[in-house]
Amino acid sequence: MDEQRSKPEDERPVDPEYRVFPKSWGAEYIAAGEVRFRLWASGIETLNLRLSDEEVPMTAMGDGWWDLLATNVAPGTPYAFVLPDGRHVPDPAGRALESDVHGPSLVVDPTAYRWKNRGWTGRPWSEAVVYEIHVGTFTDEGTFAAAAARLPALADIGVTVVQLMPVAAFGGKRGWGYDGVLLYTPHPSYGSPDDMKAFIDAAHGLGLMVMLDVVYNHLGLDGNHLQVYAPDLFMTEGTPWGPRPDVSRKPMRDLIAENALYWLEEFALDGLRFDAVDRIEDADSDEHFVEELALLIRKTLPGRHIHLVVEDSRNITALHERSEDNAVRLYDAVWNDGYHHLIHAWATAEHVGHFKVFADNFWPRIAKTLASGFAIQGERIEGKGDALVGEPSGHLPPVTFINFLQNHDQIGNRGRGDRLWSLIDPDLAERLMAILLLAPQIPMLFMGDEFRSRGRFFFFSDYPLDLDQNSLEDRLQQARSFGTEDLELQEIRNPNDLDTFLASKLDWQEAETERGMVLRTIFRDLIEKRKRHLMPLLEDVGGGVGHVLLAEEGRLAIDWQLGEHRWQLRANFSDEIATLPPVHGAAIHVMPPEAQSDMRDLSRFPAASLIVTCG
Template structure:
């Protein structure tokens, strides 16, 4: 970690530390400039030659490179006035922690719950999210996964346009609020994972390029230049990323990091950045004495992502497996557009539930080429995080609709599908994840929203979003404007819904499935070899076997029957299922778990 008032600016001729008066939200010509000197021990670093006047506690500051305008610290711990204003020092050792007895929690096999701080509660803050931890505990959540909290421009957004990786978005409550949330979650027995973005920075407020070669033209991403992790100057850029990860885990007691779209981190180095990060996190875990984890989102469908570094892999603890979502969604809904083209059949679902990847080296119609690699049998299923909906799979739909959103119009049909999807995910051999509100079939949409103050950027986002949906066949007139404040407000959860009888029934269903996952050994296992998937004897009947446990999903409107050679009792039922004379009867749109 850098010393107070120090900054890396390898090409600079002069660097000034700009000291801003307490409480000032902007830089001013009257600010005090303190010339920095080169650090004799670290090439490219600049440090104060004497103690900072007035001390460093809560100091607001910035840096001026070669006489240029003051800019925030590339490692800014807080941006109290937004991403363009002064940075502020934060003493993380002053946080009032009470979780000294927290033993940590393994990701593998845990029940994860993804939430967006701004729309999870009416308050939209980390402190207001604390008030709902009891709900998550009662649901059986083991680990809550926070969508990115790194500071971004504007009041609200998904968080993937962060520009200050070390700062907590101020409207969420800032760094102290994140510490309070983690401490409260641990008190409730819930671990915390944090979504971090190391593949790009947002389009507004990213000033790191003023200081050094943080970006490179050697690699490009969908968002522009790649992060420079393998070119000249990349040693310090890699350190910037790794130190950031370690800071969340060490100083904020975070238990796991979810790494966004790691396939967009281009690295031609002998040791990939992720492998180096994995080793650094393993060392920190050993030092502090509790498990720490890295969860990768990757589109590569490559088991090397979770292969240990010592065996030539990237060393991630777990990775998301989108193919499982696609297989479940396409089968239950009948959608086949876009990347669902190769999904929707029972045998495809079987491949997903046993192998994690459907595209494991064969042809991908959506990509127009062979894709992926098979998962070796020895890799435990718990190394793959699966879900029936997440922020992408809901928010990247034109209307942000999700299971449960059309419940009233469709006579409960969508909640039936949500119940079926929950059974397939929560009884799988993988590590399951729920998306906020999914557990009761939230009818509120979750849309793409942004709040860029720059009018040109705002218009570009609106037009770009509509063009993207038009390419996928959605009528652009129906696409909500991401910049409209109502788009954000509509995406907030409605916490009165769990009290509605139909939604309460789905919530109870989720709680029961989570309970079975914990108490039935066959469902607690990550052994993919025990999974058998096939169509039942009746129309629309899907059978998933996990050793002695049978999960029967009836997609047909009428009751269906299937023999149970081994007999068994009904452990959970969506609808009135029965077992008689070794025959299971599942009502129309029903689900039964028998064991």
């Protein structure tokens, strides 16, 4: 196989005004009007290129690569690769599509977009307040342009990171995006590549970072033409959602690694969230692909704040160990599912499915996640035999862990699409939100959380009817594993129905109601307190800072030593007055405000109360 990239990483300077990432796959302008088309397809003997209305043979370059240099090619020209059986397939590394994943790609000049905020280099991770959105349901229009118009409202309430659910092109017009098949192509329903760049550019102008959720552990089933002509780039055993890329094969390894760099360089993204990295297998490589990818990104993109986050169910620390100077070496943070599961299981009394493991001993475990990271740190759990699950994580900085009360998975997979705010009382919701936003971990919200939206968010799709992804029985089984034990089959919405997608749209009118405006104000005030008092203490925070003083029967007392300052949380979630360890320093947040003197002076905490102090 070809052992050379199209250009070494250290020779890829990026002009901040004309950002372009030269890929080794696909169509690339190499001069005015001249485009080189490259495809790796070892499973065929001939390959043609359909360029506009002309079909020309490509040249076999050896080691599976096919090549063609074409002249007088204008941006917007449709093209497709023609397989020996006459099938036309899009470019797996194409930047845009004419219509959908089964049609031609479009030649794109990535330098056509003129960046306005060229001096933007990002923000430190310690300042992150993450806000997850689905582009298609964030607004009625469901486009990058419409989403950009909502960015000032997010900046106003204190959000600092907008995290996009996957946008890589997938089959059909609507879906969550975790079944992408053209990794370099923004989904056409959302807009053009330039529309996505304009969204990111606008965010930077408002001081907002933008991260993208990327999926490298599998490709989708609908429109995955790559598997037809390059089957040996996939593992023999796939997943229920689609085939798994074999990253031990260099062409696939490069396709994915370059994709990460492409998004970060050409689109000026501030970071990536990597879906389910524990499902990426690479046992035979000297350095696992997940580690190699992080090192490659760090080496290729110095001088910018680039933040890398993983979803990883193993609760391991290897990807997050810091250098001797406390610098991030590989990945900044990990989604801390255990925090969500414990809070949800306690607050809703839903103890089935994946909440079953978290259905007892709540308060010591909740305290442990707040003080030292993972909920499970080297323990035996039901269903895992004698194997120890997780690793001790208290030595990592608290900003390594992204805590949340809900996300797209935990709402949409419930079957009814109901949010936490519909399941618990408002006072409890406010206290849980206060702890989320004022604990030293990185907080993440799902779109609408700032006004505690009660709107539903479902799993939706636009799959072909014959695709094995449409079973309502399977959806019911999954929904029950997400806590909705009493759900019946007739309640399950058909994900393919357009109405299921439309019902998932965020209702911005709810934000303008009296309730919505009050809740937005509370949310803004909490983030302002985090920004003013907590963020400065997290800038270079190390590990081993959390200490549990008390955790029993709804009573929490946790201290974090953040440099010279002690950040303290005391909370009484019980229905009775409780005595908790004393606090010192300035009061940052008190609930209810009238109980402050009792809590500070007497350590006497009424039911449903909390205080956060810094001394």
